[in-house]
Amino acid sequence: MAYSARIGPSILSSDLSCLGSECVRMMECGADYLHLDVMDGHFVPNITFGHPMVECLRKCLGQEPFFDMHMMVSRPEQWVKPMAAAGANQYTFHLEATSNPAALIKDIKESGMKAGLAIKPGTTVEELAPWANQIDMALVMTVEPGFGGQKFMEDMMPKVMWLRNQFPSLDIEVDGGVGPDTIHCCAEAGANMIVSGSAVIGSDDPRSVIAHLRSVVAEAIQKRSLDR
Ligand SMILES: O=C(CO)[C@@H](O)[C@H](O)COP(=O)(O)O
Ligand SMILES: [Fe+2]
Numbered sequence: 001m002a003y004s005a006r007i008g009p010s011i012l013s014s015d016l017s018c019l020g021s022e023c024v025r026m027m028e029c030g031a032d033y034l035h036l037d038v039m040d041g042h043f044v045p046n047i048t049f050g051h052p053m054v055e056c057l058r059k060c061l062g063q064e065p066f067f068d069m070h071m072m073v074s075r076p077e078q079w080v081k082p083m084a085a086a087g088a089n090q091y092t093f094h095l096e097a098t099s100n101p102a103a104l105i106k107d108i109k110e111s112g113m114k115a116g117l118a119i120k121p122g123t124t125v126e127e128l129a130p131w132a133n134q135i136d137m138a139l140v141m142t143v144e145p146g147f148g149g150q151k152f153m154e155d156m157m158p159k160v161m162w163l164r165n166q167f168p169s170l171d172i173e174v175d176g177g178v179g180p181d182t183i184h185c186c187a188e189a190g191a192n193m194i195v196s197g198s199a200v201i202g203s204d205d206p207r208s209v210i211a212h213l214r215s216v217v218a219e220a221i222q223k224r225s226l227d228r
Contacts, residue, residue, distance in 0.1 A: 002169040003192045005217035006032035007210045008068055010175070010197035012048065013148045019053070020060040022201070029207040032214075033066035035175070035195045036088075037148075040073040043097055044146035051082040058087030068092065070118065070175065070195075072145045077104055084111035092116025092139050092173075095128055105134050116173070120145060125159040132167050137193060142186075143176025148197040152177030157189040164190025164224075183213050187220035 009031050014022035023034055036054065041047040054067065069088045071079065076093035083091055091108045095117055098104050108115040118139035119128050128138055140159045143150035153176070163172050174191040179199025186194060194213050203209045 003171050003221070005214045005221055006193050007200075007213050007217075008033040008035040008066075008173075008193065008195050009200045009206070009210070010035045010037060010070075010148060010195050011201070012037045013197035013201040020057060023057060023061055023065065026201070026206065027061070027065055029200075030210045030214075031065075031200075033068050033089075033193075035068045035070060035197075037070045038073060038079075039146065043074045043094065044072045046146045051079060051086040051088075054083060054088055055086035063087075066090070068116070068173075068193075068195075070116075070139070070145075071097075073097065077107070080104070080107050080111050080113075084113050088113055090114040090116050090137065092118050092137065094118045094120065094145075095123060095131075096120055101131050102134065105131060118145075118175075119159075121153055121156060125162050128163075129166065132163070132170060135170075137171040137173055138163055138167075139173040139175055140191070141176055142174050142178060142182075145176075150177055152182040154182070154185055157185055160186065160189035160191050178213075180209060180212055183216045187217045190220075190224070192217055192221060 009026040039046045039048045066089045068090045071093045091113045105115045114136035116137040117135045142153050142156045172191050173193035174186045175195035178196045200206050200209050
């Protein structure tokens with residue numbers, strides 16, 4: 001089984017005036033990677049930041065942290081090269097935002113990044129399937145993209161289960177409303193990359209929350225490998 005349990009805090013939930021130190025704090029609390037939400041005010045009704053901020057974070061944090069870019073933007077094609085140059089490691093675009101996923105995946109990989117493919121709650125997992133063998137990660141959104149702090153949509157779990165059954169070694173990420181109350185069903189469904197914003201960053205003890213989320217997912221992975 002190629003995949004492992006990894007926890008990526010969504011720094012959208014942090015004090016954005018201290019983004020660099022908040023990222024450092026999350027890494028010191030045991031985060032496996034950082035999930036950076038890019039919103040353009042067009043694909044989603046909110047605006048965050050772009051590649052200049054990513055470049056600053058990379059300079060501030062050094063080479064080690066893995067930057068998982070969640071690109072909630074229209075025309076994701078236009079930011080591939082700037083994001084690669086800024087120091088992004090994985091470029092996750094939305095299937096709903098492009099008419100040519102194959103070309104975009106190729107461009108992302110040729111730019112030296114991993115390719116992630118995200119689907120909104122209204123998009124079926126069968127629509128993602130044709131590209132599953134070309135991508136590094138599938139992201140199943142468990143809220144409507146645009147804002148942190150929303151309620152987890154448990155009815156997205158069949159999508160995760162279907163993907164895990166069809167693509168046993170694919171990295172599968174869940175994003176939106178995930179925390180100690182909702183991690184068990186994500187882990188049992190087969191997700192292994194866990195984005196958590198408010199539950200981790202809003203906690204008095206983020207280190208414990210990250211460790212707990214990872215142990216629930218690691219246990220489910222181990223159980224699945226024994227059942228095979
Ligand atoms: O992409 C998004 C929202 O669009 C997420 O990454 C959220 O920022 C996660 O925050 P919580 O729902 O965990 O608070
Ligand atoms: Fe996200």
